[in-house]
Amino acid sequence: MNPAMPDRSGTIAIDDLEFQQFQRLLFEQTGIHLAANKKPLLTGRLNQRLRQLGLPSYAMYYRAIVSGKLPGELQEVIDRLTTNETSFFREPKHFDFLRELCQSPAFRHNPVRIWCAASSSGEEPYSIAMSMADAMAHERWEVVASDVNSDVLRQARAGHYSLQRGASIPKAYLHRYCLKGTGAQAGTFVIGPELRAHLQFLRVNLNTDLPSLGQFDVIFLRNTLIYFPQDVKQRIVGNMQRFLKKNGYFIVGHSETLMHVAGELQSVSPSIYRRV
Ligand SMILES: C[S@@+](CC[C@H](N)C(=O)[O-])C[C@H]1O[C@@H](n2cnc3c(N)ncnc32)[C@H](O)[C@@H]1O
CATH class of the missing domain: 3.40.50.150 (Vaccinia Virus protein VP39)
Known part of the structure; x- marks a missing residue:
């Protein structure tokens, strides 16, 4: 299957190079290191966004972000890729x-x-x-x-x-x-x-x-x-x-x-x- 095409579940595939681009982007912005085994986490959190924007591949999404064609999108990526688990009186x-x-x-x-x-x-x-x-x-x-x-x-x-x-x-x-x-x-x-x-x-x-x-x-x-x-x-x-x-x-x-x-x-x- 063409990696840029969504599979039957609607998931847009990501190749190693594309994953590394987002891994670097997140690291440069926030200091967070996404380990190589976090591909499913990344696609799970960004896939819906690509579909909303009508973009067929992660490479195109990345290019649109770094070229400034999608203002505010860098923050959108940060918002989607940070893990925010918390609770009241956690570790009391x-x-x-x-x-x-x-x-x-x-x-x-x-x-x-x-x-x-x-x-x-x-x-x-x-x-x-x-x-x-x-x-x-x-x-x-x-x-x-x-x-x-x-x-x-x-x-x-x-x-x-x-x-x-x-x-x-x-x-x-x-x-x-x-x-x-x-x-x-x-x-x-x-x-x-x-x-x-x-x-x-x-x-x-x-x-x-x-x-x-x-x-x-x-x-x-x-x-x-x-x-x-x-x-x-x-x-x-x-x-x-x-x-x-x-x-x-x-x-x-x-x-x-x-x-x-x-x-x-x-x-x-x-x-x-x-x-x-
Ligand atoms: C797992 S939550 C922990 C929340 C809370 N401190 C607690 O213990 O319940 C981690 C938080 O760190 C934030 N975070 C990650 N990188 C950050 C950065 N570079 N600057 C500021 N906040 C960051 C995330 O957005 C997320 O809300």
Whole structure:
């Protein structure tokens, strides 16, 4: 079969060269390395887009993107190829740790600032904000949430979720910080305005020069470093450290480590580091 033609299921085939073009594009833009065995993932996520655009092959799609014939399409590719799995109060020990910090003398100053640096569709920064609203002794704190994917940022700003997704939110928080939908919105909830007032959502690509975000007391970068090769990981963690106050905390996912890339960050417990 001609590789450019869709098969019976409508899947447009991709050859090695085409895969490498998209692999390089994603890497240059985001630092994410798509392993050679991820061809099905790539076609699974881009195939429908080629069909929408009426393009018969990945080579043509690639040429249209790099020649600038499809403005905004590079972001579309990034939005489709990043993996955004997340949930409320994922890896809950980190939120216990945050609540303890909120009650410690270290957090008496104001404003206390937290950066959630790969915030996906918002569940993580809202979990941070609920924990802080509950445990902070004063009201002057803020959460900056950022991601490279503009689609998930839109969802995060909307703060509108199914009740099913909210099942991992402690019941007391659900009542205190969220508003249950009624009528056409039954089965869903939105994050309440008082909590939202503490958050801002920004598009930040950690693989490029970072914008001026100020200094933070805690940086969350969880379940994201796993997508980067070691040299990219080192550069990203190195750049981000400059945004952490002295004695501030840097938190990664439970299955991640900063071994060989920690710089000025010292391990406090597995997945929690402190800037010395
Ligand atoms: C698996 S999700 C993790 C979400 C959340 N931190 C958590 O632990 O539940 C990884 C997130 O990293 C984001 N990401 C990947 N590369 C990025 C980059 N270069 N800059 C900023 N965000 C990036 C993705 O868009 C995605 O939302």
